[in-house]
Amino acid sequence: MPNILVLIRLSTHDTVDAHATALLAGAARLGTPIAVLVTDGPLGDGTIAALGRAGAAEVRHYISPEVDSALLTPMVDALATAAADTAPVAVLTENTIDGREVAGRLAVRLDAGMIVDVVDLRAAEGRAVATTSVLGGSYTVESAVEGGPLIATVRQGSLEGPVTVTEPEVRSEALPVSAVPSAAVEGVSETPVASNRPELRTAARVVSGGRGLQSRERFALVEQLADALGAAVGASRAAVDAGYVPQSAQVGQTGVTVSPQLYVALGISGAIQHRTGMQTAKTIVAINKDPDAPIFDIADFGVVGDVFTVVPQLIEKIEADRR
Amino acid sequence: MKIIVLIKQVPDTYGDRRLDQATGRIDRGGDLVVDEITERAMEVALKEKDARKAEVVLLTMGPASSVDVLRKGLALGADRAVHILDEDLAGSDMLRTSAVLAAALRREGFDLVIAGNESTDGRGGALAAMIAERLGLPHATSLNTVAIGADNVAGERAGEQGTRAIHAELPAIVSVTERNPEARFPSFKGSMRAKKKPLDTVALAELGVAEPASRTTVLTATRRPARAAGRKIADDGTAAAELAEFLTSSRLI
Ligand SMILES: Cc1cc2nc3c(=O)[nH]c(=O)nc-3n(C[C@H](O)[C@H](O)[C@H](O)COP(=O)(O)OP(=O)(O)OC[C@H]3O[C@@H](n4cnc5c(N)ncnc54)[C@H](O)[C@@H]3O)c2cc1C
Numbered sequence: 070m071p072n073i074l075v076l077i078r079l080s081t082h083d084t085v086d087a088h089a090t091a092l093l094a095g096a097a098r099l100g101t102p103i104a105v106l107v108t109d110g111p112l113g114d115g116t117i118a119a120l121g122r123a124g125a126a127e128v129r130h131y132i133s134p135e136v137d138s139a140l141l142t143p144m145v146d147a148l149a150t151a152a153a154d155t156a157p158v159a160v161l162t163e164n165t166i167d168g169r170e171v172a173g174r175l176a177v178r179l180d181a182g183m184i185v186d187v188v189d190l191r192a193a194e195g196r197a198v199a200t201t202s203v204l205g206g207s208y209t210v211e212s213a214v215e216g217g218p219l220i221a222t223v224r225q226g227s228l229e230g231p232v233t234v235t236e237p238e239v240r241s242e243a244l245p246v247s248a249v250p251s252a253a254v255e256g257v258s259e260t261p262v263a264s265n266r267p268e269l270r271t272a273a274r275v276v277s278g279g280r281g282l283q284s285r286e287r288f289a290l291v292e293q294l295a296d297a298l299g300a301a302v303g304a305s306r307a308a309v310d311a312g313y314v315p316q317s318a319q320v321g322q323t324g325v326t327v328s329p330q331l332y333v334a335l336g337i338s339g340a341i342q343h344r345t346g347m348q349t350a351k352t353i354v355a356i357n358k359d360p361d362a363p364i365f366d367i368a369d370f371g372v373v374g375d376v377f378t379v380v381p382q383l384i385e386k387i388e389a390d391r392r
Numbered sequence: 393m394k395i396i397v398l399i400k401q402v403p404d405t406y407g408d409r410r411l412d413q414a415t416g417r418i419d420r421g422g423d424l425v426v427d428e429i430t431e432r433a434m435e436v437a438l439k440e441k442d443a444r445k446a447e448v449v450l451l452t453m454g455p456a457s458s459v460d461v462l463r464k465g466l467a468l469g470a471d472r473a474v475h476i477l478d479e480d481l482a483g484s485d486m487l488r489t490s491a492v493l494a495a496a497l498r499r500e501g502f503d504l505v506i507a508g509n510e511s512t513d514g515r516g517g518a519l520a521a522m523i524a525e526r527l528g529l530p531h532a533t534s535l536n537t538v539a540i541g542a543d544n545v546a547g548e549r550a551g552e553q554g555t556r557a558i559h560a561e562l563p564a565i566v567s568v569t570e571r572n573p574e575a576r577f578p579s580f581k582g583s584m585r586a587k588k589k590p591l592d593t594v595a596l597a598e599l600g601v602a603e604p605a606s607r608t609t610v611l612t613a614t615r616r617p618a619r620a621a622g623r624k625i626a627d628d629g630t631a632a633a634e635l636a637e638f639l640t641s642s643r644l645i
C-alpha cells in the first residue's frame with residue numbers, strides 16, 4: 070500500500086482533535102496513513118495512543134525548538150524530510166491558513182502538484198483523486214496530479230470514514246535548524262473565546278446574522294436562537310465589519326464555507342458572496358423583512374418579517390416544544 | 393524602499409461566474425475586476441509611499457485584459473507596472489504561477505512584496521508563501537495589520553486558532569487580509585498622469601521558467617443544479633409557529 074503523509078496539528082493540551090482524525094481517515098482511503106508531527110518536546114503516550122485510535126499506522130515525530138517561533142518552516146522541513154524517506158503518493162494538511170501555506174511551500178520543495186480545499190478523496194487506478202467544490206459550490210470538480218505526489222489541503226469537517234485502530238510505530242528525531250529564513254512569531258495575541266457552541270466549520274446547524282441585526286447588543290438574538298437549536302453562530306461580512314461579531318464568524322466568499330444540515334439566515338440580504346459560503350447547506354431558512362431579498366431565492370423556508378418579532382416567538386416555540 | 397504589489401484581475405463575484413466544463417478552467421468571458429483584496433494590498437503600499445519615500449511597482453500575470461487592472465493601479469498612484477503576458481501561461485496552476493511570479497520578482501528586485509492573502513477565483517491562499525519558498529525569503533502572511541519599518545515588516549497574522557504577532561527582516565513577502573483598509577478612489581489628475589507612467593510587458597521567454605503549465609489534471613467538472621426557492625410566507629403573527637412546524641417536520645428540531 071502506498072504511503073500517505075498527514076500533517077497533524079495537536080490542539081491545546083496535546084489532544085488529537087476531530088480535524089486530525091478526519092485527515093487520517095481520508096489518508097486511510099488512499100493508503101497507509103503516516104502521521105507527521107512537530108513539537109518542541111517529547112510526545113506523550115496519550116497522544117501516541119490517540120493517533121493509533123485515529124488510524125495512524127506510523128508516527129514520524131520531529132523535535133524543533135523553533136516550532137512556535139519560526140513561522141511554518143519547521144513543519145515544511147519535517148514534511149519534506151518525511152517525504153524523502155517514505156515516498157508518499159499524497160500529503161494531506163488541513164485547509165487552514167497555516168495548512169495551505171505549509172502545503173504550498175512543500176509543493177514548491179517537492180515540485181509537486183497541489184489541490185486546495187478538497188472535500189472528498191478516493192483512490193482510482195493507483196492514484197489519488199481529489200474532489201473540490203468551486204466558485205461558491207456551483208461546480209464540483211474531480212482532479213488528480215501528475216509527476217509526483219498529490220499535496221492536498223482538506224476542508225475541515227468534510228472527510229470521515231472507517232479506520233483501523235493501530236499501535237503505531239513511533240520514530241522521533243531532532244529537526245536541524247532550517248537553512249531557510251522565517252518570519253518570527255512573537256506570541257499569540259488573541260485566542261478565540263472558548264465557547265460551548267459547536268464549531269462553525271463543522272456544525273450540523275448554523276444560525277447567522279447580518280446587518281439587519283442593527284447592533285452588537287441586538288445581535289444577541291442570533292446567539293439565543295443558536296443556543297435554542299444547538300447551533301453555531303455565523304455572520305455576514307456586513308455584520309463583522311460593523312463589529313457585531315468577531316471575524317472568525319464570517320460566512321462566505323472570504324470567510325468560512327459551511328455545509329450544515331440547517332442554515333438559518335437572519336437579517337441577511339443574501340449577496341452572492343455570502344451565498345457562496347452556505348448554499349450547499351441541506352436546508353436553508355431565511356427571515357428578512359424585504360420580500361425581494363435574494364436570500365429567498367435559495368431558501369427552503371422563507372419568512373418575510375421582522376427578526377425582532379419572529380425570532381423571539383420561534384425561540385419560545387422551540388423551548389415550549391422541548392418541555 | 394521598493395515595494396512590488398501583486399495584483400490580479402478576476403471575474404466579478406457579483407456576476408455569474410462560470411467554469412469551462414471541458415478544461416476545468418474559469419471562464420474569463422464575463423465582467424472582470426481588480427480582485428478586491430489586491431486593491432487593499434495596493435493601498436498598503438500607497439500609504440507607505442504617502443508616509444515615506446517608496447517606489448511602488450505593480451506586477452500581474454494574466455491575459456491581455458489584465459492591463460486594465462494595472463492602469464487602474466497606476467491611476468491610484470503606483471509608479472510603474474509590469475505585465476507578464478504569454479499565451480503559454482493560460483491554465484497555469486499554483487506551482488507554475490508561483491515560479492513565474494518569483495522569476496519576475498527576482499528580475500525586478502525589491503525590498504518588500506505585498507500580495508493578497510487569497511484570490512476570489514482560485515482561492516489558493518498560498519501563493520505568497522510559495523513565492524517566498526522559491527526566493528528563500530521569509531513570508532509574513534495573512535496580516536490583518538501591517539507596519540513597515542526601515543528594515544523589517546510586522547503585523548498581526550490571522551488564524552483559526554487566534555491571531556499572532558509576527559515580524560520579518562526585509563527583503564520579505566507579505567500578504568494582507570480583507571481587514572486592511574479599502575483602496576482609495578482614482579482622481580482625475582491621477583488618471584491623466586497614469587497615461588505617462590511606464591507599463592512593461594514581459595514574455596515568458598524573458599523569465600526562463602521551465603515548469604510545465606500544470607501538474608494538476610481535471611478529470612470531471614459538473615455544474616451543481618441551482619437551488620430552487622421553497623416556501624415563502626409573510627409574517628401575520630403566525631410565521632414563527634409555521635416555521636417551528638417546518639423545522640419539526642423536517643426533523644431539524
Ligand atoms: C470580494 C468580496 C468578498 C466578500 N465576501 C463576503 C463574505 O465572505 N461574506 C459575506 O457575508 N459578504 C461578503 N461580501 C459582502 C457582500 O457583498 C454583502 O455586502 C454582505 O454579505 C451584506 O451583508 P448583509 O446581508 O448582512 O447586509 P445587507 O446587504 O445590508 O442586508 C441586510 C438585510 O437585513 C434586512 N433587515 C434589516 N432589518 C431587518 C429586520 N429588523 N428584520 C429582518 N430583516 C431585516 C434587510 O432587508 C436586508 O436584506 C463580499 C464582497 C466582496 C466584494
Ligand SMILES: Nc1ncnc2c1ncn2[C@@H]1O[C@H](COP(=O)(O)O)[C@@H](O)[C@H]1O
Nearest residue numbers: 398452453507508510511516517518519
Ligand atoms: N496571476 C497573478 N498575478 C499577480 N498576482 C497574483 C496572481 N495570482 C495570484 N496573485 C497574488 O497572490 C495572492 C493570493 O492568490 P491565491 O494564492 O491564488 O489565492 C493574490 O491576492 C495576488 O496578490
